[in-house]
Amino acid sequence: MTDHPLPPTTDPLAPTADPLTPTLDSLPPAATPRVSRRTLATTVTERIREGVHRGNFPPGHQFNEVELAAHLGVSRGPVRESLQLLVHEGLLERRPHRGVFVPFLTETDIVDIFYARLALETAAFKRVITSPRPPGLIETLDATVDAIAQAAAQDDWEAVGDLDLRFHTSVIEAAGSPRLSRMYSSLISETRLCLNIMADTHPARGDLLHEHRELTQLIAGDDVGAAIKTLTQHFDEATVTLRRRLRETQEQPPPPQLPYS
Amino acid sequence: MTDHPLPPTTDPLAPTADPLTPTLDSLPPAATPRVSRRTLATTVTERIREGVHRGNFPPGHQFNEVELAAHLGVSRGPVRESLQLLVHEGLLERRPHRGVFVPFLTETDIVDIFYARLALETAAFKRVITSPRPPGLIETLDATVDAIAQAAAQDDWEAVGDLDLRFHTSVIEAAGSPRLSRMYSSLISETRLCLNIMADTHPARGDLLHEHRELTQLIAGDDVGAAIKTLTQHFDEATVTLRRRLRETQEQPPPPQLPYS
DNA sequence: TTACAAAACATTGTTTACAACTCTCCGTCG
DNA sequence: CGACGGAGAGTTGTAAACAATGTTTTGTAA
Incomplete structure (x- = not known):
């Protein structure tokens, strides 16, 4: 069943080098x-x-x-x-x-994942902008955007992806709704699956940085409509990019199965 | 541990009289x-x-x-x-x-559940109204509203509650998003928990019928803004009612624990 | 009488063994 | 040569026994 077409490189289940989580x-x-x-x-x-x-x-x-x-x-x-x-x-x-x-993600799945994410984030944006913002939120978002800039400058696209997701998760968390957070985490999980399906290197969109800066400013402001409009565009573009990426990836044969340790 | 303060009336785990689901x-x-x-x-x-x-x-x-x-x-x-x-x-x-x-639901939980539901339904409303509606949706909603009227006339408030949830679930399903539906079903589950916490009899709000008729008309129309505004009010009122109901219920001692069979 | 401690109990967490199902391979029949 | 059918292997589904944790009770001492 599980032949070893590749030399056993690394353990696919190896934990991260985080001393807090016991191996x-x-x-x-x-x-x-x-x-x-x-x-x-x-x-x-x-x-x-x-x-x-x-x-x-x-x-x-x-x-x-x-x-x-x-x-x-x-x-x-x-x-x-x-x-x-x-x-x-x-x-x-x-x-x-x-x-x-591990599911085969289709274009339909990608569209649906981002549609569902947009549904949750729209609500979060609305609440965060119209209600008193939790202290430190803008600073956190700014810091994340800075980190994105740094990672992008180093061509570390995996880090860019992580930071992108962290940015949006921060906004959701700021809404202070346990259920919104719970549902969103599932979607983030699936989004990661999306990203992994793509080619090994993910040359992220260049305007991704600019878009997140703009989103941060809109969150700091008070124009809910403008914020949601920009957010929608942001997701639309991400969806388009991912769909194209997926189509390109699927044209090539899938990589062989990775064995254990 | 589990004493039997009540005479064993019915099996709390008895399946519904549905021949399709094997007992x-x-x-x-x-x-x-x-x-x-x-x-x-x-x-x-x-x-x-x-x-x-x-x-x-x-x-x-x-x-x-x-x-x-x-x-x-x-x-x-x-x-x-x-x-x-x-x-x-x-x-x-x-x-x-x-x-x-079984969790103790607090007012905070009720507010959060309906906040999350509103987030999903807002997205569903938007899509259903702006996209070509699935055939038969309006008819289904109308039929559900009629059933609500009938159940209310018979003082069958449990049925009213079920039909209320079915109405909203139909709208979500009409959006055609597997992930939206999946997340919504969890929230519906929790909503039922809410309803059960209330007094045994749930004299539903009288304007509940009118509100659902209005929502159906708005869904059949094309004014997204008006529809969402009405939907938001609908949820606000439901939340207020449930919170008051919960407070009333909690002022009285909780009922004794129900034993098995 | 009250506070503390230890032991007994009850319940969940985990492991191991068994049964049922699905898929594949191979032989036979048309 | 192709299609059908059955035996076998491999995997998941289920059951029962074992271990660890949490709770309660009970006894003792202050």
Whole structure:
């Protein structure tokens, strides 16, 4: 089933070098006695989600439960829970009695994802602009835009993508609605999936920087209509770009499947 | 733990009298060989969700996994999966290593639920009005409003509530966005929870009927601004009513816990 | 009587084993 | 040669046992 067409380079499920999140590899000894509010399934979920976000698993890839469990050093129970969560989140796709797969995103999906994001962000924009803004929001957005400029100057398009998503997430969070945030995080997850489907290098649009600066100014202002109009255009252009990117990508054969460790 | 202050009246997890959904009670024999795309967890999820929607479990109620499993005639596996799904859906609340509970909804929650619903419906209204409407939409909405009138005339407020939710769900579906629909269904779930928290009888607002007629006409028209304005007022009034209702309800002692079968 | 502590209990989290389903491969029949 | 059918392997779905955590109770001492 899983032949190894590529030399095993890196572990697609390797956690980020974040000392705060205990690695699963160091689990067999009681490595997580700290605030045991963390459950195995939680950690596994983050590992898998991270891996998918990084694009380590191509569209159509099937997650084998026993394989995953063995690789992560846990049993199938937590793995199943994690997969179910990610499915419900929309990041993965389940076919009953068949398995869990990385979905093939279509142009329709891309349009829908950005349509749904626009729906939520429009509401957030409206509330953030008309209500007293949470302190520090504008500064946070400005800082993010600066970071985008810096990353773009270094041709680090992966960072640009992350910062782009962070910008929009900040606005959503500023709306102060737990449910809006919850729903948006799912959409962000799917957006990352979108970005990964594209070519390995994502030469982002050049005007992306300018657009975010403009959005920040509009959020700092009080013209809701103008802000939403610009936001809509911003999403329209992103959608167009992604659709073209997807079409270009699909014209080339899909990359071979990445094996575990 | 679970004493029985009330005589066991009806099974809080009893399925609706729908012959299409096979009951779990008839499971031990192979009662579901039909299109086995249904998994046990799916059925269990629907059963529990139905029970919570009907208000069979008071706020704060803890779902005991073994008890549930025994009552439904399945093992803890599917039950755990179901509970996790409902938690992720927002209908239930999980406290790690403690259990899954029916949440206590606060005024803040009510406001947030309707804020999020408004966000999604605003987008749906915009699209439905400005794009070619799916055929039969207006007729469906009209029929639903008629049904509301009929149910209200019979003082069947539970039906009124259901039809109200169906009306709004129809509009969302008409937008044709899988993700909008997915997110909205969670919010509808939580809205039902809201309604159940209220007194047993829900004497709905009298102008609810008129408002839905007006909304239908606006959807049939082409004035997006007017439609959204009316929609916003509709939600504002619903929120105010529910908040008052909640406050009234909380002034009285909560009803005793309902036992199983 | 009250406050603290330890042990017993109850419940969830995890692992392991078993059953059912789906897909693939191969043989046979038309 | 192609199509149908069945056996086999592999995977997911389910069940039951084990471990760990949280809660309650009970006893003791201040």
